[in-house]
Amino acid sequence: MEIQLTVNNKTHTVDVPGETPLLWVLRDELKLVGTKFGCGVGQCGACSVHMDGIITRSCLLPVSIIDKAKITTIEGLSEKNNHPVQLAWREIDVPQCGYCQAGQIMTASAFLAQNQNPSQEEIKEAMHGNICRCATYKRIERAVQTAVEISKKTTK
Amino acid sequence: MESTQHHIDRKTFLKVAVLSGTGVVFGVNFLQSCQSKKEQPINLEALEYNEFNAYIEIALNGYVTIYAPNPEIGQGVKTAMPMIVAEELDVAWDHVRVVQANLDTKKFKRQVAGGSQSIRFSWMPLREAGATARQMLVNAAAMEWNIAPEKCTTHQGFVVHPKGDKKGYGDLVLKAATLEVPQKITLKKTEDFTIVGSGKHNVDNFKITQGDALYGMDYSQEGMVYAAILHPEKFGDILVSVDASEAKKVHGVLDVIQFNNNIAVIGTNTWNVFQGKKAVKATYRENKNKEDSDLFDNRMEQAFESGKFKKRGGKGNVSEVFAKADQVIERVYEAPFLAHNTMEPMNFFAHVTADKVNLKGPIQTPENTAKQVARALKRKEEEVHIEMCRIGGGFGRRLIGNYVIEAAQISNLIQKPVKLVYSREDDMTAGYYRPKVKYKIKAAIKNNQITGYHLQEVVVNNMMWPKLANYFPEGAIPNTLFESYRIKSNIKTAPWRAPVTNFLAFAEQSFFDELANELQIDPVQMRLDLLEEAEKNKHDDMEYSPRRFQAVIKKVAKDAQWGKTKEGVYQGISAYYSHNSHVAQIAEVEIKNNQPVVTKIYCAIDCGIVVNKLGAMNQAEGGIVDGLGHALYSEQLVKDGIAVRSNFHQYKLGRMKDAPEIQISFIDSKEAPTGLGEPTLPPLAASIANAVFAANGNRLRKQPFAKNGLYNS
Ligand code: FES
Ligand code: FES
Numbered sequence: 047m048e049i050q051l052t053v054n055n056k057t058h059t060v061d062v063p064g065e066t067p068l069l070w071v072l073r074d075e076l077k078l079v080g081t082k083f084g085c086g087v088g089q090c091g092a093c094s095v096h097m098d099g100i101i102t103r104s105c106l107l108p109v110s111i112i113d114k115a116k117i118t119t120i121e122g123l124s125e126k127n128n129h130p131v132q133l134a135w136r137e138i139d140v141p142q143c144g145y146c147q148a149g150q151i152m153t154a155s156a157f158l159a160q161n162q163n164p165s166q167e168e169i170k171e172a173m174h175g176n177i178c179r180c181a182t183y184k185r186i187e188r189a190v191q192t193a194v195e196i197s198k199k200t201t202k
Numbered sequence: 203m204e205s206t207q208h209h210i211d212r213k214t215f216l217k218v219a220v221l222s223g224t225g226v227v228f229g230v231n232f233l234q235s236c237q238s239k240k241e242q243p244i245n246l247e248a249l250e251y252n253e254f255n256a257y258i259e260i261a262l263n264g265y266v267t268i269y270a271p272n273p274e275i276g277q278g279v280k281t282a283m284p285m286i287v288a289e290e291l292d293v294a295w296d297h298v299r300v301v302q303a304n305l306d307t308k309k310f311k312r313q314v315a316g317g318s319q320s321i322r323f324s325w326m327p328l329r330e331a332g333a334t335a336r337q338m339l340v341n342a343a344a345m346e347w348n349i350a351p352e353k354c355t356t357h358q359g360f361v362v363h364p365k366g367d368k369k370g371y372g373d374l375v376l377k378a379a380t381l382e383v384p385q386k387i388t389l390k391k392t393e394d395f396t397i398v399g400s401g402k403h404n405v406d407n408f409k410i411t412q413g414d415a416l417y418g419m420d421y422s423q424e425g426m427v428y429a430a431i432l433h434p435e436k437f438g439d440i441l442v443s444v445d446a447s448e449a450k451k452v453h454g455v456l457d458v459i460q461f462n463n464n465i466a467v468i469g470t471n472t473w474n475v476f477q478g479k480k481a482v483k484a485t486y487r488e489n490k491n492k493e494d495s496d497l498f499d500n501r502m503e504q505a506f507e508s509g510k511f512k513k514r515g516g517k518g519n520v521s522e523v524f525a526k527a528d529q530v531i532e533r534v535y536e537a538p539f540l541a542h543n544t545m546e547p548m549n550f551f552a553h554v555t556a557d558k559v560n561l562k563g564p565i566q567t568p569e570n571t572a573k574q575v576a577r578a579l580k581r582k583e584e585e586v587h588i589e590m591c592r593i594g595g596g597f598g599r600r601l602i603g604n605y606v607i608e609a610a611q612i613s614n615l616i617q618k619p620v621k622l623v624y625s626r627e628d629d630m631t632a633g634y635y636r637p638k639v640k641y642k643i644k645a646a647i648k649n650n651q652i653t654g655y656h657l658q659e660v661v662v663n664n665m666m667w668p669k670l671a672n673y674f675p676e677g678a679i680p681n682t683l684f685e686s687y688r689i690k691s692n693i694k695t696a697p698w699r700a701p702v703t704n705f706l707a708f709a710e711q712s713f714f715d716e717l718a719n720e721l722q723i724d725p726v727q728m729r730l731d732l733l734e735e736a737e738k739n740k741h742d743d744m745e746y747s748p749r750r751f752q753a754v755i756k757k758v759a760k761d762a763q764w765g766k767t768k769e770g771v772y773q774g775i776s777a778y779y780s781h782n783s784h785v786a787q788i789a790e791v792e793i794k795n796n797q798p799v800v801t802k803i804y805c806a807i808d809c810g811i812v813v814n815k816l817g818a819m820n821q822a823e824g825g826i827v828d829g830l831g832h833a834l835y836s837e838q839l840v841k842d843g844i845a846v847r848s849n850f851h852q853y854k855l856g857r858m859k860d861a862p863e864i865q866i867s868f869i870d871s872k873e874a875p876t877g878l879g880e881p882t883l884p885p886l887a888a889s890i891a892n893a894v895f896a897a898n899g900n901r902l903r904k905q906p907f908a909k910n911g912l913y914n915s
Pocket of ligand 1: 082083084085086087088089090091092093094103104105106
């Protein structure tokens with residue numbers, strides 16, 4: 047089935063069964079491999095993308111129901127790898143193996159778009175759904191706080 | 203600047219070659235090195251430096267590139283190892299980059315990521331390599347200036363004339379390459395280090411944060427097909443027949459093949475082959491051996507009753523002191539199977555053709571795996587090529603290259619380039635688990651002294667190694683005996699982060715807490731006293747240093763204000779030596795809603811010189827939270843031959859809200875660096891159990907705690 051979808055402000059046409067999860071369309075058809083496969087059942091968050099700005103697990107999202115919604119992946123989060131969350135992630139030096147981090151960054155950026163001044167508890171709550179097998183949780187928490195600081199500075 | 207004179211080992215650093223127009227390459231033996239990312243600016247084959255395992259290139263613009271063969275699995279060697287070279291070479295850190303050399307089992311040696319040993323083994327070779335190259339650059343400049351080399355100094359990529367004139371390394375390399383490799387070099391004094399001991403960011407951070415294709419899972423090429431695999435659902439079953447008629451009707455499925463004891467579904471993308479897999483019908487001949495966690499428990503109990511144990515080590519006369527003891531204290535500690543659950547599931551690319559076997563993907567043991575592939579396909583070893591990439595977690599799982607062999611076999615059968623991708627379920631249920639194990643520990647007490655220590659291990663498949671008998675409490679207790687009993691099983695088991703010690707440390711360090719309680723001694727003081735005794739009996743075979751061990755215990759006790767906590771805060775201590783590093787931890791537990799909750803971990807580490815402070819902190823914190831999550835929640839169960847937990851909705855891992863506050867101290871040291879990827883994990887679980895005991899009197903002896911103890915967060 048021919049499906050049109052908008053990813054990172056570009057329109058693509060793919061020919062796949064409608065129930066194919068967005069994750070595999072991104073990775074195998076569009077070769078946007080920054081979005082990662084971790085579990086395929088919505089449990090780890092590695093596949094997180096934004097759908098009209100809302101955090102979404104692409105491994106559970108049939109490509110046919112996306113319709114006109116705009117998808118943003120890690121590759122399209124910012125022009126120059128300079129979204130406050132990306133900057134913070136590098137400043138705090140979060141990654142170990144790095145495999146989960148695209149999903150973490152997408153989750154954090156969607157969360158901060160909704161809540162510009164989160165408490166520590168809210169940060170933990172927002173990031174609790176993303177597994178990091180290397181257990182970089184302490185740095186993830188600090189990096190989200192740092193991203194808040196960076197955003198405040200740049201919007202002043 | 204004072205320096206250390208040093209005669210270099212000619213086997214470590216020998217040959218220099220000029221590259222056409224781009225710079226100079228030095229052949230080096232790092233023994234164990236680092237690394238990732240595909241870029242191939244130099245032709246290593248043409249250099250024919252067979253005796254080396256890594257290369258340093260200095261370009262005409264003064265930039266330094268390190269080509270190194272070893273895998274980066276998140277342990278940070280890709281950043282830390284070049285830091286060591288840059289330090290002795292005396293170049294600015296931002297002029298250094300690291301490149302993954304393509305794998306070649308004939309050119310490189312010991313290409314393994316495992317055992318937290320990379321930095322330890324390569325410390326001196328890396329320093330010598332940097333210092334030797336620096337000396338040659340100095341000699342080249344001195345010749346041009348017509349002065350003695352001793353008159354010159356270096357600074358951040360320049361040789362400096364005593365009058366202040368400067369020459370950049372890039373302008374000197376071609377001349378330097380024509381000079382003799384010096385026999386004698388000066389290494390920096392550790393107090394003069396500016397790069398080593400600082401904090402450098404992970405060199406791949408930029409690529410990771412923008413989603414570059416760094417991992418094996420991300421790889422694809424023109425004409426490539428995808429494969430999914432079906433292993434027998436039950437351990438030990440034999441595949442009899444396959445009905446692929448329905449599977450072949452699934453959209454995008456190209457073929458279904460049978461090989462060895464497995465079935466592969468070939469198709470046009472990962473999702474299609476996963477769907478195809480669900481439609482395959484297969485029949486198996488059942489393994490009569492019942493593999494079952496509960497049955498293992500029974501057999502383990504029986505082994506403790508009447509099993510014939512194999513001696514693994516020990517000293518003195520244990521039976522005599524137990525016979526004469528005033529009191530014998532005996533406890534049993536239990537651990538389940540654990541899956542590795544690397545975040546990136548197993549996968550590998552393979553393209554088998556008439557003249558080559560090309561492979562690419564995540565593997566901790568490329569050399570050995572290439573050999574196994576050659577054997578499996580009946581090909582020559584030199585026809586097998588492995589290209590490496592950044593790896594989405596190892597934890598020991600990728601020491602076993604079974605999925606690489608599978609990918610090669612599939613490509614061999616279908617004669618196409620193929621990427622084999624495991625689903626999370628394949629990954630979690632097909633084994634290579636941390637072995638299920640129980641330890642029974644007995645202590646003989648005479649006149650309030652511990653006179654004998656007897657540890658019995660009952661384990662599925664993989665026994666502890668004899669060397670562990672030379673860890674603590676060797677030297678501290680005069681009579682010791684270590685014995686193992688092995689239960690053979692079809693369940694596949696393998697090393698898991700900090701093999702054996704990941705649970706042995708829990709058993710031992712919980713047991714000493716129990717002893718301290720029985721003997722009414724402060725648990726910190728008890729450890730310090732035992733180590734004092736060990737210091738008196740120190741010998742060459744002893745694996746640990748009692749003094750360094752005491753120092754981390756004292757440090758953590760001071761940091762945590764042991765014995766002086768606020769009301770409602772309870773502490774537990776645990777200390778363990780592994781991978782040549784000494785670690786002590788204190789957990790703090792508070793009671794919330796009638797349940798103990800871990801609120802803070804203090805940790806003191808002696809791993810010698812800390813090469814990269816930022817990376818080291820990350821490793822140490824990760825090891826602590828990993829240890830906590832697994833101790834609290836994780837287990838794989840086997841029922842009727844089938845692995846029960848198949849994905850993260852059933853297999854619980856530690857998450858964000860479980861991570862307590864963490865405070866880490868590194869002991870200031872001038873000793874050569876030792877392991878850090880693993881050592882903070884083994885002691886952690888006992889620190890929690892000991893703190894929970896202090897809080898509510900419940901003794902946790904069985905993992906995972908959340909299920910078996912009263913801990914419930
Ligand atoms: S891959 Fe989608 S949540 Fe794990
Ligand atoms: S950095 Fe390895 S899984 Fe998160």
